[in-house]
Amino acid sequence: MPLIELQHLTKQFPTGNGFFTALKDITLSFGEGEFAGLVGPSGSGKTTLLNIIGSLDVPTAGSARVMGQPVGSLTHRQAADLRNHHIGFIFQTYNLLPVYTVYQNVEFALLLQKRNDAQRRTAVCDALEWVGLTDKMHSKPAQLSGGECQRVAIARAMVKRPSIVLADEPSANLDAENSHHILQTMQALNRDLHTTFIFATHDEKVMHYLQRIITLRDGVVENDQWHSPSPHQPPN
Amino acid sequence: MIGFLLIGILRDKSRSLLPMLVVGVGAMLTVFLHCWLTGIMGDSIELSARFATGHLKVMTRPYAAEAEQMPNELAIIGVGQLMDELSQTAPDMQWVARIRFGALLDVPDSLGETRAQGPVTGWALDLLSPGSSEAQRLNLASALTSGHLPQQAGQALITHDFATRFAVMPGHRITLMGNTMNGSLAFANFEVAGTVRFGSSAVDRGGIFIDLRDAQMAFDMRDAAGEVLGFFPKGFYVDATAQAVQQAFEAQHNNDTDEYAPVMMRLSQQAGMADYLAYANTMGSIMVMVFVLAMSVVLWNAGLLGGLRRYREFGLRLALGESKGHIYRTLLAEAVLVGTLGSTVGTAVGLALAFWMQTVGIDLSEMMPNASLMMPSVARAAITPPAYGIGFIPGLLSMVLGNALSGIGIYKRETARLFNELEV
Numbered sequence: 001m002p003l004i005e006l007q008h009l010t011k012q013f014p015t016g017n018g019f020f021t022a023l024k025d026i027t028l029s030f031g032e033g034e035f036a037g038l039v040g041p042s043g044s045g046k047t048t049l050l051n052i053i054g055s056l057d058v059p060t061a062g063s064a065r066v067m068g069q070p071v072g073s074l075t076h077r078q079a080a081d082l083r084n085h086h087i088g089f090i091f092q093t094y095n096l097l098p099v100y101t102v103y104q105n106v107e108f109a110l111l112l113q114k115r116n117d118a119q120r121r122t123a124v125c126d127a128l129e130w131v132g133l134t135d136k137m138h139s140k141p142a143q144l145s146g147g148e149c150q151r152v153a154i155a156r157a158m159v160k161r162p163s164i165v166l167a168d169e170p171s172a173n174l175d176a177e178n179s180h181h182i183l184q185t186m187q188a189l190n191r192d193l194h195t196t197f198i199f200a201t202h203d204e205k206v207m208h209y210l211q212r213i214i215t216l217r218d219g220v221v222e223n224d225q226w227h228s229p230s231p232h233q234p235p236n
Numbered sequence: 237m238i239g240f241l242l243i244g245i246l247r248d249k250s251r252s253l254l255p256m257l258v259v260g261v262g263a264m265l266t267v268f269l270h271c272w273l274t275g276i277m278g279d280s281i282e283l284s285a286r287f288a289t290g291h292l293k294v295m296t297r298p299y300a301a302e303a304e305q306m307p308n309e310l311a312i313i314g315v316g317q318l319m320d321e322l323s324q325t326a327p328d329m330q331w332v333a334r335i336r337f338g339a340l341l342d343v344p345d346s347l348g349e350t351r352a353q354g355p356v357t358g359w360a361l362d363l364l365s366p367g368s369s370e371a372q373r374l375n376l377a378s379a380l381t382s383g384h385l386p387q388q389a390g391q392a393l394i395t396h397d398f399a400t401r402f403a404v405m406p407g408h409r410i411t412l413m414g415n416t417m418n419g420s421l422a423f424a425n426f427e428v429a430g431t432v433r434f435g436s437s438a439v440d441r442g443g444i445f446i447d448l449r450d451a452q453m454a455f456d457m458r459d460a461a462g463e464v465l466g467f468f469p470k471g472f473y474v475d476a477t478a479q480a481v482q483q484a485f486e487a488q489h490n491n492d493t494d495e496y497a498p499v500m501m502r503l504s505q506q507a508g509m510a511d512y513l514a515y516a517n518t519m520g521s522i523m524v525m526v527f528v529l530a531m532s533v534v535l536w537n538a539g540l541l542g543g544l545r546r547y548r549e550f551g552l553r554l555a556l557g558e559s560k561g562h563i564y565r566t567l568l569a570e571a572v573l574v575g576t577l578g579s580t581v582g583t584a585v586g587l588a589l590a591f592w593m594q595t596v597g598i599d600l601s602e603m604m605p606n607a608s609l610m611m612p613s614v615a616r617a618a619i620t621p622p623a624y625g626i627g628f629i630p631g632l633l634s635m636v637l638g639n640a641l642s643g644i645g646i647y648k649r650e651t652a653r654l655f656n657e658l659e660v
Contacts, residue, residue: 087557
């Protein structure tokens, strides 16, 4: 059974004199352990689709089921629960909370799950170890490089062991070397933990790592292709 | 979770220190202004109380009916016994006997012949008893423009304007011509000890201050006084307390059928003071309300902006799985915490400043040398019970309301729009 199932999904936004159709009749599904990407130019509907999969937005028509739950009919609390337990987010600008340490940034999602101290400590340490930042756990985001910040964001997304991670342009603010490092990290997590990663990107470096590339243009799926993951190449 | 949020508040100065400072300053200004206005309005009332009405005044029934004419033939006889009784009825209050009189003041030349004469309004009060606070109550020392306060019987203070007009200097002899209690002519000689000015033409035009016992001798009023005034120890009139003392006094004298039985009147029952008190209270309330509203708007905005500034953080927390309701509740809890702490600190500082202003005051006498109104020359604040809580109206309430309003946006906006505040 797919983790994510989109059937004839349409999303419209009201404009001054009508509606703007951001997504049109999208039918897609994503299974466990996929490493897929939504690619396309700006305005093609990548982020809108990620928002609906992330239960941050609802479809205007059609259906979207994530972990078996209909996104369009969830209450605010149910949608929050879905995100809290099953979905991790990684952002282009990292979005770490600047006043908290690396450890506390990663720990936050677990506080929402009301896990006890020992469980949180183990999970946070594991997550920081996956991304190679154990020695930076007491640092503040301002003391980290861009690549390190994005690795903290990955640890924050992964610490609750979600089934799905949604990454919106995760490498856009990083140089080539750091981009490769974080993509390798995500690829390893995908392989080891069978977490489904869905990227929204137009970065060639990211596409190079994707197993499946879904091309969106003007809100419709133009192409949906499976690729073999490429060998990890060093950055130029 | 609470610990996590507290860490955030403590470390993020823009969420803690800055709003606390804004709230604190707002609460401090509100408290201080409230005390200041209460003090200023109250001081004018207190000035009337000190010179004329007391906080409570005891007179005989017929004297009370014609009190403005100061009819000393209707004065209280046996004032010593009455004061003992009053001290037992209301031991916390300070009771003083006074004689107010109208008289003619004769200024002789070097041969003893009349050089000048003029009408004066007189105050006879206890200036010479050890421990008497009458001179302090009328602020005579500060009002002195020359000479000194009376130090022995037979000495008087006259007002500066009168002294200037008749070329009277400290050390000169003057003669007071008035009526005894029984209607006979009375003459008494005094030495001018000093001259005083209160900044009020009503008093300064022609006033004389003599010791109570000198007046009792001169006007044949042994153990008698026109009025007994009662003052609250804190120096401020409180109508409810005055009413309680009055009721206790009346309970003892209600059945007294003597034509000259004593009656007690509160400050608010005397010569137009009720209207003035109502006016002062209304004006004070309006001014404080306007200021409280203004501060509320400022702090409301601070809370509003504080909440709006954090939409990006809210978007992230939504993405991490926090519910909108939980974010809203934590926002309000933070506002309550910051508002309470800020208001408490602001109220404490405001009260400290007000206390200092209540104790020391600002001497404005040099700024109004020609003032013709009867008003205090030292502006003081007054700390009253509402001052302890009034700072929390703009401080806590506005902060919470501002945050609550900005937080409503969390519900009103689409989750995705809040999320987009992250600029992903």
